[in-house]
Structures are given as C-alpha cells and as structure tokens.
Amino acid sequence: MSETQKATVSTTVNGEPKTVAVEPRTLLVHMLRDELRLTGTHIGCETGQCGACTVLLDGKAVKSCMVLAVQAEGHHVTTIEGIAPPGQLHPIQQAFWEEHGLQCGYCTPGMILSSLALLSEHPDPDDETVRHGIEGNICRCTGYNSIVKSVQSAAERIGRGDKPQPIQSGD
Amino acid sequence: MHPYPFAYRRASTVNEALALLASEEEPKLLAGGQSLLPVMKLRLAQPGTLIDISEIADLRGVRLDGDTLVIGALTTHHDLETDPLIATHAPLLAEAARVVGDQQVRNRGTIGGVLAHADPAADYPAGVLALEATVTATGPNGEREIPVTGFFQGFMTSALAENELLTSIRIPILDGARGTSYQKLANPASGYAIVGVAAVVTLTADGSVGSLKLGLTGVGDVAYRATAVEEALAGQQPTAEAVKEAASHAVDGIEPLGDLHAPAAYRGKVARNLSRRAIMIAVERA
Numbered sequence: 001m002s003e004t005q006k007a008t009v010s011t012t013v014n015g016e017p018k019t020v021a022v023e024p025r026t027l028l029v030h031m032l033r034d035e036l037r038l039t040g041t042h043i044g045c046e047t048g049q050c051g052a053c054t055v056l057l058d059g060k061a062v063k064s065c066m067v068l069a070v071q072a073e074g075h076h077v078t079t080i081e082g083i084a085p086p087g088q089l090h091p092i093q094q095a096f097w098e099e100h101g102l103q104c105g106y107c108t109p110g111m112i113l114s115s116l117a118l119l120s121e122h123p124d125p126d127d128e129t130v131r132h133g134i135e136g137n138i139c140r141c142t143g144y145n146s147i148v149k150s151v152q153s154a155a156e157r158i159g160r161g162d163k164p165q166p167i168q169s170g171d
Numbered sequence: 172m173h174p175y176p177f178a179y180r181r182a183s184t185v186n187e188a189l190a191l192l193a194s195e196e197e198p199k200l201l202a203g204g205q206s207l208l209p210v211m212k213l214r215l216a217q218p219g220t221l222i223d224i225s226e227i228a229d230l231r232g233v234r235l236d237g238d239t240l241v242i243g244a245l246t247t248h249h250d251l252e253t254d255p256l257i258a259t260h261a262p263l264l265a266e267a268a269r270v271v272g273d274q275q276v277r278n279r280g281t282i283g284g285v286l287a288h289a290d291p292a293a294d295y296p297a298g299v300l301a302l303e304a305t306v307t308a309t310g311p312n313g314e315r316e317i318p319v320t321g322f323f324q325g326f327m328t329s330a331l332a333e334n335e336l337l338t339s340i341r342i343p344i345l346d347g348a349r350g351t352s353y354q355k356l357a358n359p360a361s362g363y364a365i366v367g368v369a370a371v372v373t374l375t376a377d378g379s380v381g382s383l384k385l386g387l388t389g390v391g392d393v394a395y396r397a398t399a400v401e402e403a404l405a406g407q408q409p410t411a412e413a414v415k416e417a418a419s420h421a422v423d424g425i426e427p428l429g430d431l432h433a434p435a436a437y438r439g440k441v442a443r444n445l446s447r448r449a450i451m452i453a454v455e456r457a
Contacts, residue, residue: 007179024179024221027172027212046172048209049360051275060249060278065172066208067279070179071201071223114274136273 011072013038014082022069028062029053031069032079040080040109044138051137054110055079061117063136080109083116084164091157092116092150094165101150103141111137115151124155174211178220185309185336188224192334193311195220200336202245202284205276230283230338233257240342244283248272251282260344261302263351263369267294270355272362283337286322289329289393290363291428296323296394297369298353300386304342310335326392347381348374350457354449356441358432364389365433366441368421370449372409374457380404383417383450390442391425399423400446409454418447 006021013036020035029046032038032055044052046065053064056078084090092112095101102108111134118125118133125133130148139147180195182188192198197219201207204225210216224230224245231245233256240260242251251257251268258265264282271277271285271294285293286306299306299319306317308331322330331337355367367388373381383401388394399420407413422439429435 023176025174025176027208047212048205048276051273054275057278061275062279063275065212066205066275068179068201068204068208068221070181071204071225073181117274117278132269133274136275 007070009069009073011074012076014078020069024068024070026069027065028055028057028067028069028072028077029064031072032064032077038079038081042106042109044106044110049138050107050110051114051134052107052110054113054137056113056117059117059120061114061136078113080112083112088164088166090164091162092119092154094162095154095157096147096150099150099153100146101142102139102147107137107139107141111139111147115147115154118151119155119158123159125152127152172212174208175214175217177211177218179223180220181223181226183226185227185229185338188222188227188336189309189311189334191220191222192336195222198222200224200287202287203247203276203280204284205272205280206284206288206290224336225281231281235260235344236341238344240344242282242340242342244287244337244339245281246283248277248280248282249274252277261342261351263298263302263353263371264295266351267298267353267355267367267369270294270353270357270362276362282340286340287329287331287337289323289325289327291323291326291392291394292358292363292365292367292389293394294353294355294364294367294388297364297367297386297388299340299342300394300396301351301369301371301384302342303384304340306330306337307339307341308332308335309338314338316341320396323393323395345371345373348457350374350453350455352449352452352456354445354452356445360432366390366438366445368442368445368449370446370453372450372453372457374409374454379406379408380454385421385446385450387421387442387446390422390427390438392428395425397421397423397446400450404450409450411451414450414454415447418443418450421446 042052044050199218248268371384403417427438
C-alpha cells in the first residue's frame with residue numbers, strides 16, 4: 001500500500017456536507033485541522049490522554065486523535081466552530097467566560113464539547129457528575145473548580161433557554 | 172503522529188468481515204479503536220489492512236435469550252452503563268463500564284474489543300470471569316462457544332483464532348439472592364486497573380454464602396478466578412472476619428506484577444484488600 005493512495009470521506013461537519021480525500025491512516029483531528037482548516041480543535045498529547053481534540057461524533061464526545069478520518073464517513077461531526085454562529089457565543093461559552101472556566105484556553109474547545117455531551121444526558125449535573133464527565137479532559141491551569149462551576153452555569157443557561165449571543169467586548 | 176500506512180476496509184456484515192479476514196494481507200479488526208489506534212500511532216503494531224467492523228449493527232446491543240443475557244461484541248462501555256437489561260441482570264458490568272477510561276473512550280470502546288485485546292489490566296475480564304460468561308467466536312466454520320475461564324491465555328493473548336471474530340458475550344442469569352460488586356484501584360495516569368476485583372455472591376436462606384465467584388484483573392499477566400477465596404467462603408456466614416480470612420488467599424498461586432506504580436508486594440496487598448471489600452459489598456447487595 002503506497003502512502004499516497006487516498007480514500008474519499010464524505011461527512012457532515014458543523015451541519016455542512018464535506019468531502020475530502022485522505023490517506024486511511026489520517027486521524028480525524030488532522031482531517032479537521034489540515035484539510036478543513038477547522039483549527040479550533042486542538043492537539044494536545046495526540047496519544048489519547050488529554051482530550052484537547054474532543055469533538056462530537058453523532059452527538060457523542062470522542063477524541064478526534066483516536067478516530068480515523070475514514071471512520072467518520074457518513075457521520076456528523078461537530079467542532080467548537082459549529083456550536084454557535086460566527087461572532088456569537090454559545091451559552092456554555094458565555095458561562096466559561098463569566099465563571100473563569102479557562103485561563104490559557106488550550107483545553108477549552110475540548111472541554112466545552114465534552115461538557116456539551118455531558119449536558120445532553122445530564123441537564124442538571126451535580127459536581128461529581130461533571131467531574132466524571134470531564135475526566136478525559138486535562139486542564140493544567142484552572143484546577144477544575146471553575147470549570148465545574150462553568151458547566152453548571154451552562155446547564156442553568158441552557159435549561160432556561162438561552163440562545164447564542166453576539167460577543168460583548170470585555171472590560 | 173501517524174500510524175504506518177495501511178489499507179482500510181469497512182465491513183457491514185459478519186460474513187463480509189470473515190471474508191476480508193481470509194483475503195486481506197496481515198489484517199486486523201478495528202472495533203472502537205481506543206486501544207488499537209494508540210498502539211498503531213506508537214508504531215507498535217503495523218497491520219496491512221484494518222477491517223472496520225464498528226458499523227456492523229447486528230453486533231451492537233443487549234438482549235435476553237431465555238435465561239441468558241446476550242451482549243453484542245460492539246456494545247460500547249457507554250451502552251453498558253445505561254442499558255436497562257444490564258442494569259437488571261448484570262449490574263456488575265455497568266459498574267465496571269462506568270470506570271473504564273473516560274467519557275470519550277466509553278463512547279467508542281466496546282466490550283468485545285476489550286476482551287479480544289486481552290489487556291491484563293482491563294476491567295471487564297474480572298467481571299466476565301465472575302459472571303461465568305461464555306464468549307461466542309464466529310469463524311469460517313460457524314460459531315463456537317468459549318468459556319471465559321479458558322479465554323484469556325496470557326499477556327494480550329486470547330483463545331480467538333486468527334480467522335475468527337468475537338461476536339457476542341453470553342451471561343447466564345442466576346436466580347435468587349445475588350449481589351455483585353466491582354472494586355478497582357486505577358492507575359492515576361492511564362485509568363487502567365492496578366487491581367480490579369469482581370465479586371458475585373449468592374446467599375442461602377440462612378444467610379450463609381451459597382456460592383462466591385471472584386475475578387481479578389491487573390494482578391498478574393492474565394485475569395483469573397481466585398478459587399482459593401471462593402472455596403474458603405463457600406458455606407460460611409459472611410462475617411467481616413470470615414471474609415477477611417477468605418480474601419487473604421486472593422493471590423495464592425499467583426505472582427503479582429511489580430511496576431513503577433505498584434511493586435509486587437503492594438499489588439498483592441491491594442488485591443487482598445479489594446477482594447475483601449468487593450465481597451463485603453456484594454454480600455450487602457445480595
């Protein structure tokens with residue numbers, strides 16, 4: 001098998017149909033970042049430990065460095081770029097901002113997608129449920145407490161029907 | 172971080188997967204990929220062709236077949252955590268599924284993949300041993316049943332033949348008062364079990380132990396049933412003292428592994444303590 005022989009992958013990414021040609025060994029994260037230029041999905045460890053590359057596959061959180069691009073054929077992928085329209089913040093992003101759920105921000109896209117998947121099954125999670133849900137996402141800044149608060153704040157915002165809002169400039 | 176190049180084929184039926192296993196060069200089956208892909212990225216494995224079986228719908232899900240629970244090989248950890256039949260008939264597996272990896276791994280990883288991979292520190296081997304499960308393997312000549320007691324043959328080695336596919340796990344449903352528990356000390360970095368202990372206890376009318384099945388993982392290079400513990404407690408009243416004495420035999424005849432995280436003597440001690448705890452909790456739940 002030559003390294004250049006490519007497979008065609010047709011997926012729906014953030015609601016839009018996409019078809020790209022990739023080598024079978026291409027990881028989903030590389031297809032997203034290098035072929036589709038969706039660089040909001042971060043690469044942290046690339047060994048399946050850190051969760052920075054987490055995206056939603058058919059609504060379920062997966063590490064995109066632990067899925068082959070060809071395995072996404074026929075499926076729906078959601079990245080951080082797809083959770084709110086451009087220039088707007090999803091309620092969970094607003095919650096992370098207001099509750100200081102990030103410092104350097106590197107883990108944040110993955111953290112937010114894991115949290116969204118968690119909230120889809122547990123709309124009002126207690127501390128332990130949040131921590132269990134985000135155990136696959138490593139943050140080296142916050143110490144997690146403010147992330148747990150952010151996720152619970154997001155639960156409240158989503159629960160009361162908040163919609164994405166235009167970004168307000170900070171103080 | 173790329174694996175070596177390989178060819179990729181997606182199988183949509185068991186027969187298609189078996190045909191590809193027979194025809195492709197150096198084939199490897201891909202289920203959830205949560206163990207295989209990391210190994211390939213580290214270039215510790217170099218399959219010629221990956222046969223992706225993850226979309227074979229028939230192999231996912233849980234059903235009852237008379238008094239046997241049948242779990243499709245592609246049933247994910249998350250499925251096991253949330254499936255009502257598992258909650259009713261094999262809550263031990265839901266308890267184990269909950270502590271596998273993390274949310275993302277539980278969404279992709281499958282019980283069949285874990286068993287076929289035969290990692291000696293995986294969680295399910297303890298549970299399926301204690302539940303006296305049978306593994307169904309499908310090959311060119313049809314299906315065969317492999318009792319799980321003979322399935323794990325050594326470090327990362329199972330009884331599956333190269334031309335076979337693990338298609339389901341069958342678990343007999345027990346009548347009467349039964350309690351189960353899975354207790355685990357996880358490696359804080361990998362999440363794998365330093366030691367994991369699964370206990371299945373039945374009690375008789377007078378409260379004594381009718382039977383105990385105890386499966387241990389992580390201790391040695393292969394998961395095992397601690398028969399010395401089982402025999403020591405059978406027929407006894409499960410008092411704290413009796414359980415502690417029985418559990419002291421948890422590593423009889425086993426040479427515990429030693430590593431950076433748990434030297435052999437410590438691992439043995441953890442195995443005895445978690446055995447005691449798993450039995451006591453299972454008794455409470457019976």
